[in-house]
Amino acid sequence: MEAEHIDITKIKHNAFAKLLSTKKPLLIALLSYAILALIIFYPMSTRATTTVAGSGGDVYQSLWNLWWVGYSTFTLHHSIWSTSLLFWPVGADLIYQTMMPIGALIVYVFEAISMPLAYNLLFFIGIILSGLTMFILADYVTKNKYAAFIAGIIFTFSAVHIAQAYGHLDYANIEWIPMSIYLFLCIANKNYGHRKHGKYLYTVALSVSFLLMLFMGDIEQGIITIMVFLLILVYYVIRKDHRSKVINKEFFLLMVLFVFVTFVLGSWAFIPIMTKLLSGGLGTVNQLNDVQHNMIWSNDVLSYLLPSYYNGIFNGVAQAYSSIYHQNVGETTAYVGYMTLALAVIGVYKLRKPVYPWLVMGLVFFLLSLGPYIQIGGTVTGVPGPYYLMKYIPIFNILREPGRFDLIASIAFAIMAAYGANEVFKIIKASGKVLNMRFAVFAIISLILLIETAMPPLSNSLISQMVTNINVSNFYIELGQQSGNFSVLELPIIPNYYSTKSELYPGKAMFTTIFSHKPIIGGYLTRENTTEQLSVYNIPLTIQTFNLQVSDNMSYQSPVNQNVTNVTLFTLYNYGTEFVSVEKSAFTSQQLLNLELYLFNTFGRPVYNDNSTVAFNTQAAISNSVYRSFVAYPMITLWSSVRLTLNGTTKILWVPTNPGPIIVYAPYSNLTNIQSALTLPTPEYINATLRFDAISPSMNSVLYIGGLTPQNQFYTIATVNTTPTLKSYSVPLRLVSGPFGNNIFFLTSNSSTNSTGLSNITFSRRT
Numbered sequence: 001m002e003a004e005h006i007d008i009t010k011i012k013h014n015a016f017a018k019l020l021s022t023k024k025p026l027l028i029a030l031l032s033y034a035i036l037a038l039i040i041f042y043p044m045s046t047r048a049t050t051t052v053a054g055s056g057g058d059v060y061q062s063l064w065n066l067w068w069v070g071y072s073t074f075t076l077h078h079s080i081w082s083t084s085l086l087f088w089p090v091g092a093d094l095i096y097q098t099m100m101p102i103g104a105l106i107v108y109v110f111e112a113i114s115m116p117l118a119y120n121l122l123f124f125i126g127i128i129l130s131g132l133t134m135f136i137l138a139d140y141v142t143k144n145k146y147a148a149f150i151a152g153i154i155f156t157f158s159a160v161h162i163a164q165a166y167g168h169l170d171y172a173n174i175e176w177i178p179m180s181i182y183l184f185l186c187i188a189n190k191n192y193g194h195r196k197h198g199k200y201l202y203t204v205a206l207s208v209s210f211l212l213m214l215f216m217g218d219i220e221q222g223i224i225t226i227m228v229f230l231l232i233l234v235y236y237v238i239r240k241d242h243r244s245k246v247i248n249k250e251f252f253l254l255m256v257l258f259v260f261v262t263f264v265l266g267s268w269a270f271i272p273i274m275t276k277l278l279s280g281g282l283g284t285v286n287q288l289n290d291v292q293h294n295m296i297w298s299n300d301v302l303s304y305l306l307p308s309y310y311n312g313i314f315n316g317v318a319q320a321y322s323s324i325y326h327q328n329v330g331e332t333t334a335y336v337g338y339m340t341l342a343l344a345v346i347g348v349y350k351l352r353k354p355v356y357p358w359l360v361m362g363l364v365f366f367l368l369s370l371g372p373y374i375q376i377g378g379t380v381t382g383v384p385g386p387y388y389l390m391k392y393i394p395i396f397n398i399l400r401e402p403g404r405f406d407l408i409a410s411i412a413f414a415i416m417a418a419y420g421a422n423e424v425f426k427i428i429k430a431s432g433k434v435l436n437m438r439f440a441v442f443a444i445i446s447l448i449l450l451i452e453t454a455m456p457p458l459s460n461s462l463i464s465q466m467v468t469n470i471n472v473s474n475f476y477i478e479l480g481q482q483s484g485n486f487s488v489l490e491l492p493i494i495p496n497y498y499s500t501k502s503e504l505y506p507g508k509a510m511f512t513t514i515f516s517h518k519p520i521i522g523g524y525l526t527r528e529n530t531t532e533q534l535s536v537y538n539i540p541l542t543i544q545t546f547n548l549q550v551s552d553n554m555s556y557q558s559p560v561n562q563n564v565t566n567v568t569l570f571t572l573y574n575y576g577t578e579f580v581s582v583e584k585s586a587f588t589s590q591q592l593l594n595l596e597l598y599l600f601n602t603f604g605r606p607v608y609n610d611n612s613t614v615a616f617n618t619q620a621a622i623s624n625s626v627y628r629s630f631v632a633y634p635m636i637t638l639w640s641s642v643r644l645t646l647n648g649t650t651k652i653l654w655v656p657t658n659p660g661p662i663i664v665y666a667p668y669s670n671l672t673n674i675q676s677a678l679t680l681p682t683p684e685y686i687n688a689t690l691r692f693d694a695i696s697p698s699m700n701s702v703l704y705i706g707g708l709t710p711q712n713q714f715y716t717i718a719t720v721n722t723t724p725t726l727k728s729y730s731v732p733l734r735l736v737s738g739p740f741g742n743n744i745f746f747l748t749s750n751s752s753t754n755s756t757g758l759s760n761i762t763f764s765r766r767t
Contacts, residue, residue: 057507298371
């Protein structure tokens with residue numbers, strides 16, 4: 001009997017067709033969200049190699065983060081968690097930095113084409129996959145793919161997501177939040193599929209999804225999602241018909257497996273992060289995490305009802321009510337959309353029981369997003385919100401921006417709206433309307449949703465506020481071609497908090513290191529510690545430049561009465577700084593003229609000058625002046641200034657923080673001696689005189705002058721009895737000569753706020 005011929009090609013084709021038919025809705029949804037994203041974010045999709053979403057320092061920080069992960073890993077073979085390129089000479093701790101290391105590695109190969117292209121690829125991955133994962137979650141819950149598609153639109157093109165995406169690349173990538181919720185629900189409901197080991201596959205998938213959330217998105221997203229998991233567990237425990245699903249040995253072991261796999265796969269990041277936190281790093285994490293700043297980053301109740309500032313049609317409405325945004329639009333936009341609300345109301349009214357959990361979730365995270373005190377119409381009511389209590393819960397209180405809780409609120413609204421859309425489709429079907437009618441309603445709903453929340457910018461003025469054209473001066477490219485180890489001071493480098501883009505220029509300075517590969521003094525980190533900040537504030541020129549920006553005056557207030565320019569030069573010498581550059585766009589024409597004149601008088605003619613940047617070489621100025629005199633300056637952040645009126649004259653006095661440090665350099669008289677300093681068997685000393693004015697709150701108050709031992713113990717060099725009358729004092733000191741400085745500390749006998757005040761502190765050689 002002749003064997004039957006089997007057409008292998010046909011079998012393969014049928015198998016592929018079957019696979020395609022089962023995945024067809026996912027593919028259609030993915031393609032649809034991709035097309036919508038390219039249209040809505042057209043400034044980036046049409047100029048992907050030069051333009052990125054957002055403005056301000058966060059954009060440049062994200063570009064640097066993407067570059068640093070690849071550069072440190074594949075070029076330097078160095079840990080990504082620290083760098084010497086920023087905040088030179090102390091370096092920068094990057095444990096708290098929102099680096100998105102997994103995302104950075106995904107787009108690494110595209111950095112060779114351009115950094116904006118790598119940024120935009122990760123941006124669009126986040127936008128598109130956010131829609132797809134929300135589609136998967138909503139389809140799982142509602143069992144209706146049309147309704148799920150609408151939920152995907154509501155979530156990924158929500159005003160909340162768009163506002164965060166413009167400037168926060170990590171919050172463009174929120175796609176793993178709905179995916180993690182979906183997988184968690186599948187495990188809780190035992191929806192593992194038909195595979196024998198499905199429960200383990202889903203648990204490992206949850207771990208992978210959670211890690212992608214942390215390191216393509218942000219650790220804060222992980223904390224928020226854990227809160228969602230806990231809320232779901234509470235709901236299941238309360239419901240008698242659900243309680244057994246989560247209170248059983250299998251679910252407990254799967255959660256243990258989830259935690260174990262997550263920590264094993266993420267150990268490369270968790271170990272350095274946890275080590276830092278356990279060694280006292282929470283103080284830096286919670287920087288600016290106080291009620292005052294929390295209120296700035298909290299949503300107003302009305303922000304949920306007012307169109308977004310980023311909407312191309314309704315932008316004027318947002319501008320008219322700008323007071324509710326606290327000048328921080330990206331963090332406080334929360335508009336839900338009236339179509340979303342209408343569908344959500346229909347869903348709650350018609351279905352009730354299956355929708356209630358999402359209603360409760362939406363309300364919980366809505367209230368959390370309002371911050372420590374409820375605000376309505378820009379007015380603080382004084383009524384505390386649940387976030388006020390959350391500030392006292394360890395780990396969870398790391399979240400200092402309450403407005404970000406609205407991401408979960410938007411998921412809840414999207415699910416409720418999907419239920420409502422499903423009911424609308426049922427009504428149309430029950431009325432006997434043809435399929436075309438249902439599709440037309442589906443299309444109209446989708447269009448209204450997009451117009452309400454995601455209408456792209458239509459005017460060039462709005463586009464210019466929402467995107468950044470990325471470029472860098474040739475000066476930094478030329479620096480990258482120079483050999484040698486030296487640093488660069490870029491001005492301005494101190495954030496200008498009187499500006500709406502306070503960190504823009506520190507961020508731009510940070511970005512230049514991608515091209516120069518030379519360390520800079522300062523930078524822009526997600527969290528900065530005091531040591532990093534002091535490396536910048538110790539240079540009078542940085543503070544003078546800040547004062548020039550805010551008051552048109554290059555002033556420098558200090559308890560030390562020394563030659564300010566000489567202090568700057570000696571500090572730049574210690575920092576190995578060969579160039580000072582200026583970002584021209586940061587200043588008015590008059591401010592720029594004043595700054596350039598000062599730098600010209602200090603350093604001589606500029607070595608580089610174009611439309612954006614002017615740069616000066618420091619070496620001649622340092623060689624000519626830095627070795628001839630004493631140089632002394634205080635740690636400005638460790639002294640507080642007070643105003644005192646004496647005999648009708650107002651004087652500024654300075655109170656040390658007990659102790660208040662001052663660094664004194666007593667340099668050698670010439671370069672040869674400095675270069676030989678390290679070979680001397682014993683240090684050389686210079687007899688010096690310390691002079692200062694002082695006034696104390698009571699008679700015979702004692703001012704201690706001394707130093708710190710290697711064990712951080714204070715020892716006394718001299719004591720001075722001060723009085724309630726402002727008087728001048730002088731104290732003989734013996735200073736170590738050389739380039740490394742003497743640490744002199746002032747300690748007052750009264751630790752209250754009215755401690756001894758000092759001014760006009762000087763150091764001079766005693767003959």
